[in-house]
Each structure stands twice: as structure tokens, then as C-alpha cells.
Amino acid sequence: MFREATPAERQRYYREEWRLNDVPDFILATIAQREFGFDHRGEGPNDRYNRIATPAQLEGMLINTAPYAAYASVSFYEKPEKREGWLGAELVFDVDAKDLPLRSCSCSPGEVCEVCLAEAKEYILEVADVLRDDFALKELHFVYSGRGYHLRVLDEEVLHMQSPERAAVLDYVAGGVVPEPELLELRRGYPRVFRMRMLRLLSLLNLETLRSGGVPLKQADALLNPKTLRRVANELEEGSFATLKETLRSKGFAKFLELVRRINAEMLDAKVTVDVKRILRLPSSLHSKVSMKCVYIKNMERFDPFKHAVPRFVQERG
Amino acid sequence: MLPPLVNPFSKRAQRYFKLEFGEEAFAEAKRKLAGEVKLGLSPEVDAQSFYLLLMSASLRGYASKEARAAKEIVRKHVSSRIWTLLQQQGWGTSSFNPESLVYLLEDFELLTIAQAGVKLEESDTRHLLAAHKGEPLLYAAPWHELLPALRSRRLSLTQLYLTRGYALLTIKQAIECYAESIAERCDDFMRSVDGEEVQDERLEEIADALARVALSSMPAFSKRAGKALKEEHFPPCIRATLAGVGSGSRNYAITVLLTSFLSYARIAPFNAGENARIADFIDDISVVTEEVLPVIYAAAERCSPPLFEDQPLEKLNINYHLGFGLTEELRLEDSGKSPWYFVPNCEKIRREAPSLCSPDKHCKEVKNPLVYYTRRRYAREEK
Numbered sequence: 250m251f252r253e254a255t256p257a258e259r260q261r262y263y264r265e266e267w268r269l270n271d272v273p274d275f276i277l278a279t280i281a282q283r284e285f286g287f288d289h290r291g292e293g294p295n296d297r298y299n300r301i302a303t304p305a306q307l308e309g310m311l312i313n314t315a316p317y318a319a320y321a322s323v324s325f326y327e328k329p330e331k332r333e334g335w336l337g338a339e340l341v342f343d344v345d346a347k348d349l350p351l352r353s354c355s356c357s358p359g360e361v362c363e364v365c366l367a368e369a370k371e372y373i374l375e376v377a378d379v380l381r382d383d384f385a386l387k388e389l390h391f392v393y394s395g396r397g398y399h400l401r402v403l404d405e406e407v408l409h410m411q412s413p414e415r416a417a418v419l420d421y422v423a424g425g426v427v428p429e430p431e432l433l434e435l436r437r438g439y440p441r442v443f444r445m446r447m448l449r450l451l452s453l454l455n456l457e458t459l460r461s462g463g464v465p466l467k468q469a470d471a472l473l474n475p476k477t478l479r480r481v482a483n484e485l486e487e488g489s490f491a492t493l494k495e496t497l498r499s500k501g502f503a504k505f506l507e508l509v510r511r512i513n514a515e516m517l518d519a520k521v522t523v524d525v526k527r528i529l530r531l532p533s534s535l536h537s538k539v540s541m542k543c544v545y546i547k548n549m550e551r552f553d554p555f556k557h558a559v560p561r562f563v564q565e566r567g
Numbered sequence: 568m569l570p571p572l573v574n575p576f577s578k579r580a581q582r583y584f585k586l587e588f589g590e591e592a593f594a595e596a597k598r599k600l601a602g603e604v605k606l607g608l609s610p611e612v613d614a615q616s617f618y619l620l621l622m623s624a625s626l627r628g629y630a631s632k633e634a635r636a637a638k639e640i641v642r643k644h645v646s647s648r649i650w651t652l653l654q655q656q657g658w659g660t661s662s663f664n665p666e667s668l669v670y671l672l673e674d675f676e677l678l679t680i681a682q683a684g685v686k687l688e689e690s691d692t693r694h695l696l697a698a699h700k701g702e703p704l705l706y707a708a709p710w711h712e713l714l715p716a717l718r719s720r721r722l723s724l725t726q727l728y729l730t731r732g733y734a735l736l737t738i739k740q741a742i743e744c745y746a747e748s749i750a751e752r753c754d755d756f757m758r759s760v761d762g763e764e765v766q767d768e769r770l771e772e773i774a775d776a777l778a779r780v781a782l783s784s785m786p787a788f789s790k791r792a793g794k795a796l797k798e799e800h801f802p803p804c805i806r807a808t809l810a811g812v813g814s815g816s817r818n819y820a821i822t823v824l825l826t827s828f829l830s831y832a833r834i835a836p837f838n839a840g841e842n843a844r845i846a847d848f849i850d851d852i853s854v855v856t857e858e859v860l861p862v863i864y865a866a867a868e869r870c871s872p873p874l875f876e877d878q879p880l881e882k883l884n885i886n887y888h889l890g891f892g893l894t895e896e897l898r899l900e901d902s903g904k905s906p907w908y909f910v911p912n913c914e915k916i917r918r919e920a921p922s923l924c925s926p927d928k929h930c931k932e933v934k935n936p937l938v939y940y941t942r943r944r945y946a947r948e949e950k
């Protein structure tokens with residue numbers, strides 16, 4: 250796996266394995282309003298401004314050309330072939346396992362493995378929880394992108410948002426802002442999101458990271474004591490920072506909050522979220538660089554990329 | 568008696584829209600311009616005076632300073648009118664019923680927290696009261712009603728209490744959000760009308776008055792747009808960027824650093840202030856397209872590999888950083904669609920692109936490349 254697919258393998262994939270049924274309904278239903286992009290030779294999606302009028306046309310296109318990669322816009326247009334008459338866009342969050350700022354595996358930069366893919370999955374599920382609980386959004390769709398996950402939101406109230414508001418929602422769900430000091434301990438609302446993000450980071454922290462954030466050595470060392478970490482974690486769930494503040498002292502605590510904010514802000518690809526004209530990898534298409542399928546996920550809990558996103562030609566490579 | 572208008576764009580107000588205006592409407596428009604809130608007006612005169620202000624402003628273009636002044640007048644007017652009405656209904660006394668605000672607002676979904684069925688935990692109530700200086704959170708609005716206030720950055724989502732799709736608001740925040748949603752509709756209105764159809768020179772008179780309001784409310788420094796760029800005064804990191812950058816720091820150097828530096832240095836070199844927009848400083852987009860962008864594009868071309876060759880979308884990203892949103896075509900009226908990124912501090916540059924920073928003797932005195940430039944570029948004129 251993770252080896253580039255040959256042109257013959259691409260052809261085999263689209264002729265024998267790809268099914269129109271694997272393209273999610275939310276794309277098929279709006280197909281003629283979306284811009285499609287194709288990468289024919291692995292040089293990036295430079296064939297853009299395509300309007301595909303019907304599902305059958307998409308089918309023909311993919312089977313006949315077996316592209317290196319296929320993309321569809323998250324935005325809807327009156328004239329997708331000109332990218333004119335913008336009608337709205339899905340709200341999208343993109344987590345890529347290879348770009349996670351902290352991972353517990355030992356992947357080299359640019360690589361992914363079962364461990365970091367699982368971490369990316371867990372993270373995107375947490376993002377979805379916030380969108381459901383705090384924003385009351387319901388139309389949430391998950392896609393395995395080949396190296397991470399896309400969360401695509403289709404509720405009516407998000408479709409017409411512009412970039413600044415998308416950036417504001419992104420900050421909220423990612424924990425990209427340090428909460429006001431007097432609100433840090435709120436049981437619900439944004440401070441809880443920030444605390445939950447912090448909680449997740451606790452298990453991934455190491456001395457180097459803490460030092461890079463300017464936490465003094467002595468305090469960093471004290472925090473990494475397993476007993477202290479456990480106490481901090483329990484308290485965070487309760488909404489308290491007592492042990493954390495005591496361990497880090499006020500200066501170390503401020504540095505730590507800033508460090509958490511910075512790591513949080515790097516978890517999701519912000520450009521994908523704020524871009525209201527973005528094209529995203531088409532679910533069902535082949536991610537040829539790593540020979541994995543981009544998969545629309547119906548049951549997120551049970552989804553396993555190594556079972557459900559491996560094309561047949563890879564299984565048979567042996 | 569009908570309640571007074573708090574929404575000049577409501578159905579009931581729009582009945583009074585027309586292209587000829589009587590003396591009374593003009594007199595009222597002038598009162599609004601002066602910041603007077605008069606109650607007991609006929610809704611017809613009232614609505615028309617709002618339209619008059621906006622149509623006059625639209626004569627100068629809907630991204631003009633006049634348009635922004637008109638919008639600001641409407642926003643403030645709506646908000647103070649609501650406060651006045653609430654005072655009449657006992658605001659500040661124990662007999663005040665929070666629901667009175669709910670009934671007052673038109674085309675805006677606002678509930679009391681009791682109506683929304685939101686229950687706060689006691690500790691949260693305590694924290695929130697402290698954070699809002701004793702002002703209770705009385706209201707709940709679906710978070711998407713707040714989008715105009717988020718767009719204008721009057722509110723920040725992470726400072727609000729969000730639960731089950733509702734944002735909890737103090738009475739002040741609720742009124743601010745409402746006024747902001749009305750202000751945003753002013754833009755749509757100005758885009759849809761054409762003041763010239765009215766053919767009444769009194770509109771020009773109002774537009775001139777709006778220009779005066781706009782100028783007097785602008786901080787003095789922001790009126791000072793910059794002058795032509797002079798490369799000999801650029802700091803070392805900018806010169807290094809202009810010479811072309813390798814693949815590692817290309818994006819940061821061009822899209823973030825050079826774009827912010829050149830645009831501020833040319834357009835708003837002196838303390839532009841938060842939420843600045845390019846349209847606040849220039850009337851002609853060619854300053855961007857002919858004096859700033861070509862320099863950025865040339866530097867991008869000198870990168871190895873040339874930036875746009877493998878990343879053509881970076882052009883959009885540059886426009887985004889200039890505050891025009893992710894767009895291909897630059898139009899002054901789109902300025903403000905995204906934040907206009909300010910020039911990063913030296914410390915940040917050293918962190919993001921260490922190779923660009925090789926300080927000379929002037930660098931020691933500054934913490935930001937823009938200050939380096941303005942001190943040298945404008946040094947003689949200051950004295």
C-alpha cells in the first residue's frame with residue numbers, strides 16, 4: 250500500500266471496481282451545480298472549470314479516462330464551467346494524518362500509518378461533536394480522503410457563510426483561541442471545547458514540545474509526571490485547572506495555554522475551511538499517489554481505512 | 568398606534584419606498600445625519616429618510632466612505648431607537664419584561680432564554696455574570712443570526728456561550744447583533760438602488776454631508792495614505808524575499824510577508840488600526856493592481872521553483888491576505904471580505920522563515936519590518 254498506482258491499475262480500478270453508487274447522494278443530487286476538476290497525469294488538478302450535467306456523464310468520464318485524481322467543488326454555481334453565479338458552499342473541515350502537529354506514532358514527515366490515521370479519525374469525530382452539540386448542526390458527512398478525513402456540513406444555515414464566519418467557526422471547533430481568563434472554567438460553551446482539545450493533547454505531550462512552547466524546564470518536567478498528568482486530566486473534565494496552574498506557575502500556565510492554542514490551530518487545514526470555492530477529492534475516486542480509495546463513510550464508528558479503502562488491485566499485489 | 572420602525576427594510580417600511588421625496592423626509596434625513604433620535608415620526612417620513620441617506624451615499628459608490636458613514640448612521644440610529652423604546656417600557660426598573668425586546672425586533676429570531684428553554688448551570692451563571700460585569704444573559708439567538716456581527720467582527724464566536732445552536736446574549740449584545748444585521752442590509756439596499764434615478768440635487772447635498780461625517784469620524788492618522796514605494800528603504804528580510812526564495816519558505820515569504828509588507832507600506836504605512844480595509848485608504852484599485860501586485864508577482868517568479876507554476880491558487884491566497892476574500896478579480900467594494908493581514912513582527916518572521924532574517928544595524932531599533940521602512944522612508948518629511 251501507499252505505492253503509486255500505475256495507469257493500468259487506475260484503469261482496472263475504474264472499470265472493475267468503481268460504482269456510481271459509491272458517490273454520495275449529496276453530490277449526485279447537485280452534480281450540475283458543482284465544478285469538477287481532474288488531474289490526468291499526477292501533476293495536480295489542472296483540468297478545472299468542468300460542468301458535469303448528469304451522473305451518467307460522470308460515470309462515462311471516469312471509466313473512460315481513469316484519471317490520476319478527481320475532484321468536485323464544495324461550492325454550487327449557476328455556471329460551474331465558469332465558476333460564476335456562486336450559490337453557496339458546504340462547510341468543510343479537513344484533517345490530514347500526515348500533517349498532524351503531534352502524533353504518537355513514529356511516522357516520518359509525509360507518511361501515515363494506522364496509528365496516526367486513527368488519531369485523525371478520533372479528532373474529526375470530536376469536531377463533529379461540537380458542531381452537533383453547540384451549533385445544532387445535523388447534516389454531517391464524513392469522507393475518508395486517502396490520508397485523512399473530510400467532514401462536510403450541509404445544513405442550510407452554513408451554506409451561505411462567507412470566509413470570515415467560516416474562520417470563526419473553525420477557531421471555535423478547533424480551539425484556536427485562548428478563552429478569556431474569567432471564562433476558562435465554564436462547564437459548557439467554547440471553554441469546554443478548549444479544555445477537551447487540551448485533554449487530548451496531554452497524552453501526546455513531551456518535553457521537547459513543552460519547551461518549544463516556552464514552558465520552563467522545571468515546570469515542564471513536573472507536568473510530565475504520569476501521576477500529575479492523570480490528575481490534570483481528571484480535573485480538566487471537571488472544568489478545573491487547579492493542578493495545572495499549580496504545577497506550571499502563572500507564567501508557565503500562560504505559555505502552556507498559548508502552546509495548546511497553536512497546536513489546536515494546526516490540526517485542521519484552515520485554507521480548506523475558509524475557501525468558499527474549494528475543490529475536494531471526489532468520494533469514490535482513487536487517490537493514485539497512495540493507491541487508496543477516497544470513501545464516503547456511512548458508519549464512522551466501524552470504518553477502517555485498511556479494510557474499506559483498499560482497492561482490489563492493491564489487495565492482489567500481495 | 569403602530570410601533571415605531573426599528574427595521575427600515577421590513578415589509579411595512581418598504582411600502583414607503585419611492586423615488587420622490589418630500590421636504591419632511593429631507594429634514595429628517597438631516598436630523599439622522601446629526602445623530603438626533605426623534606420618536607413619534609410618521610413611519611412614512613421615517614422610512615423615507617433612511618432611504619434618502621442610503622441613496623445619497625450610493626451616488627458615491629457602495630464601497631465609498633459615504634456609504635460606510637450612512638451605514639454607520641443607520642446602525643447607530645436603530646440601536647439608540649431600540650434603547651429609547653426599551654426605556655419607555657421600563658428598562659432599568661424591576662417592572663421591565665425581557666420579552667419586550669423580543670417583540671420589538673423585526674425579521675430577527677430572538678428569544679428570552681426561558682423561551683428557548685436553555686438552562687444554565689449555576690457555576691456558569693456566576694462566571695458569565697462576572698465576565699459581563701454583572702449584565703445577565705437574558706436572550707438566546709440561533710447562532711446564524713449572528714453572522715453579520717461575526718463578519719464585521721463586532722462579536723467573536725469564542726467569547727460567546729453557545730449551546731444547542733443558540734448563542735446566549737446580554738441585552739446589549741442582542742441589540743448590537745440586531746443593529747448589525749440591519750446595517751448589513753444597507754449594503755444590499757445600496758447595491759440595488761441607483762441614486763441618480765431620483766434626479767434631485769438635494770441628494771448630492773446629503774452625500775457631501777456624509778463625506779464630512781466620514782472624514783471627521785476617521786482617526787487622523789488613517790487619512791494619511793502612503794506614497795510610492797521606495798525599495799532602497801526596505802529592510803533586509805523584504806529585500807531577501809524580493810530576490811526570490813527557495814521552496815521551503817516560499818509561501819510564507821510571498822503570500823504572507825511580502826503581500827502584507829508592500830500593501831501596508833504603500834497604502835497605510837501609519838498605524839492602520841484593527842479591522843482596516845484597503846478601501847478606507849484608497850479610491851482607486853490600480854494602486855493595488857499596478858503598484859503592489861506586480862512587485863509581488865515578480866518576486867514569486869524569482870522563487871525556485873517559481874511560486875505560481877506549481878501553485879497557481881496562491882494568487883487567490885494573496886488576494887485573500889489583502890482582504891478581498893478568495894477571489895480572482897480585485898474590486899474595491901470587496902475589500903474587507905477577509906482580514907487584511909498585518910505585517911508580521913520580526914520575531915514571527917524569524918520563527919516561520921529564519922533564513923530571511925539577517926538583521927542590519929537599523930533592525931535593532933524595530934520589532935516590525937514596516938516600522939523599519941516608515942522610519943526611513945518618511946524620516947526627512949517628519950522633521
Ligand SMILES: [Zn+2]
Binds near residue numbers: 352356362364365
Ligand atoms: Zn503514523
